[in-house]
Amino acid sequence: MSDAPKVLAEPLPEDVPGEEHSHWLGATVVFVVLIALWEWACRGLGVTPNLLPSPSAVGMELVGNFATLLRHTWVTAIELVVGFAIATVIGIALAILVDRSKMLSSVIRPYIIALQAMPKVALAPFFVIWFGFGITSKVAMAAIITFFPIFVSAVAGFAAMSPRMIDLMTVLRATPSQIMWKAKVPAALPYIFAGLEIGILLALTGAIVGEFVSATAGLGYLIAIYNSQLHTAAAFAALVMLVLLGVISYGMVLAVKRRVVFWLGKM
Amino acid sequence: MTALISIAGLRKEYASSTGKVVAIDDVSFDLGEGEFLAVIGPSGCGKTTLLRILAGLLPISSGSATLQGQPLTGPSAGIGVVFQEPVLMPWRNVFENVILPLELAGKLDAPATKRTNDLIDLVGLADFRKRHIWELSGGMQQRVAIARALVADPVLLLMDEPFGALDSMTREQMNIELQRICATTGKTTVLVTHNLIEAVFLADRVLVLTPRPASVRALVPITLPPRTRDSIHTPEFGAYVRKLDDLIKGGAHV
Numbered sequence A: 001m002s003d004a005p006k007v008l009a010e011p012l013p014e015d016v017p018g019e020e021h022s023h024w025l026g027a028t029v030v031f032v033v034l035i036a037l038w039e040w041a042c043r044g045l046g047v048t049p050n051l052l053p054s055p056s057a058v059g060m061e062l063v064g065n066f067a068t069l070l071r072h073t074w075v076t077a078i079e080l081v082v083g084f085a086i087a088t089v090i091g092i093a094l095a096i097l098v099d100r101s102k103m104l105s106s107v108i109r110p111y112i113i114a115l116q117a118m119p120k121v122a123l124a125p126f127f128v129i130w131f132g133f134g135i136t137s138k139v140a141m142a143a144i145i146t147f148f149p150i151f152v153s154a155v156a157g158f159a160a161m162s163p164r165m166i167d168l169m170t171v172l173r174a175t176p177s178q179i180m181w182k183a184k185v186p187a188a189l190p191y192i193f194a195g196l197e198i199g200i201l202l203a204l205t206g207a208i209v210g211e212f213v214s215a216t217a218g219l220g221y222l223i224a225i226y227n228s229q230l231h232t233a234a235a236f237a238a239l240v241m242l243v244l245l246g247v248i249s250y251g252m253v254l255a256v257k258r259r260v261v262f263w264l265g266k267m
Numbered sequence B: 001m002t003a004l005i006s007i008a009g010l011r012k013e014y015a016s017s018t019g020k021v022v023a024i025d026d027v028s029f030d031l032g033e034g035e036f037l038a039v040i041g042p043s044g045c046g047k048t049t050l051l052r053i054l055a056g057l058l059p060i061s062s063g064s065a066t067l068q069g070q071p072l073t074g075p076s077a078g079i080g081v082v083f084q085e086p087v088l089m090p091w092r093n094v095f096e097n098v099i100l101p102l103e104l105a106g107k108l109d110a111p112a113t114k115r116t117n118d119l120i121d122l123v124g125l126a127d128f129r130k131r132h133i134w135e136l137s138g139g140m141q142q143r144v145a146i147a148r149a150l151v152a153d154p155v156l157l158l159m160d161e162p163f164g165a166l167d168s169m170t171r172e173q174m175n176i177e178l179q180r181i182c183a184t185t186g187k188t189t190v191l192v193t194h195n196l197i198e199a200v201f202l203a204d205r206v207l208v209l210t211p212r213p214a215s216v217r218a219l220v221p222i223t224l225p226p227r228t229r230d231s232i233h234t235p236e237f238g239a240y241v242r243k244l245d246d247l248i249k250g251g252a253h254v
């Protein structure tokens, strides 16, 4: 009996069979067909490899150059994770403070809006001046571009808390911090995770933009270098690693969300 | 009977965009310890407003409202509230939802666990302690809310149409259970309801309010012996229901 709820807490079993399977199958078929068409276009139509390398050429680069690719992927991954983590902590902490204090909210809100309205990418050259050519300027870029969706969604989540729940906590004479940690934060988690989902992808964009501007390592650096050498197949291989990094990190956020916000869509 | 609640000349105005709305005009009544009061009245007359005042969620405009001799200026200790919706936390299971009031009061000890389990048993959810709340029916969720309202052993239980969303059969079942719970715990209770049968079935006295702004149309004592499922069909029971119906509709005779 005590085991039953655990089983029920697992991700919906009824979603998995049959249908999901056939989606995967379809996607795989489409993928194979597209790759085959691409290969055929490159060979049959004689497209210059510098313009569009064939899948087989990209595949060869992926295998032959794997150690280098992996080293640079690792650098970008660290920038991504550290930037994302910083943005998450600061974004949620600031949202909590803004929710706690009307005064603070009205003081910092204009700055937040001004910063949000500005294309953060324009800050990249400044970050190089302030934080150097190394990893720090990319982490800063990833963090600032990620901060906004997380902050905004957390603020929206706290504001969306049902007035009935506030009534309940008030009647139970909960302290402000009990209301925050036992009611508002859990109730806002679906919103916060919506922000994290957008944020993880923006963090990757931020890291790559930082690397484009000036860097000594990372997938963005690699793509820029290979492109300048007209080594397009190698640049494509780096792009493939970038896609994998994005998919894996996004998938991890989704997996964490499914564990943490296990009640999502149930109520 | 000592008065637990004393309301005198109570008036409540809301400030709204179109000016002042008087929700409660002149309401006075006393509620003794252990008494069960049902509050009925037409929709929008001010029943929820009255209950929220008793819960300490709303300040009054004039008059006086006291609980145990103390003016009601904010949420007092020892009040349990059941809202119209269950207001449960989906990230907590049944047990964790029921124990919430004790947890907030910093009393997470063995007696608290025992009391929580006892109350879950009392509302008939013994097999559902560790269930997620979305695995419960609407009536079961409302029973979780009732258990939660009782767990900190409040001196006063306030309920705002707790069974409004339930079908009549489930509602009847819940009434019988609530009657049993109140008999077991001897709680002073204020129940807002639209359902006259529910009012006569459960209450010692029924407060009938006029259309907005609410004032007291009548305070009807129900002098029936403890009611059972069968007493609903007795002529005496029916006479009370008809009397309350007349009072709500026109108040032709008071």
Ligand SMILES: Nc1ncnc2c1ncn2[C@@H]1O[C@H](COP(=O)(O)OP(=O)(O)OP(=O)(O)O)[C@@H](O)[C@H]1O
Binding pocket: B014, B015, B016, B021, B022, B023, B041, B042, B043, B044, B045, B046, B047, B048, B049, B050, B212
């Ligand atoms: N926050 C508010 N601001 C302004 N007016 C309000 C507010 N809350 C309630 N009112 C008004 O006060 C009156 C009484 O409302 P209340 O919710 O107490 O009625 P009720 O008797 O509980 O109605 P129902 O049976 O439909 O639940 C209504 O006319 C309503 O419009």
Ligand SMILES: [Mg+2]
Binding pocket: B047, B048, B049
């Ligand atoms: Mg109401």
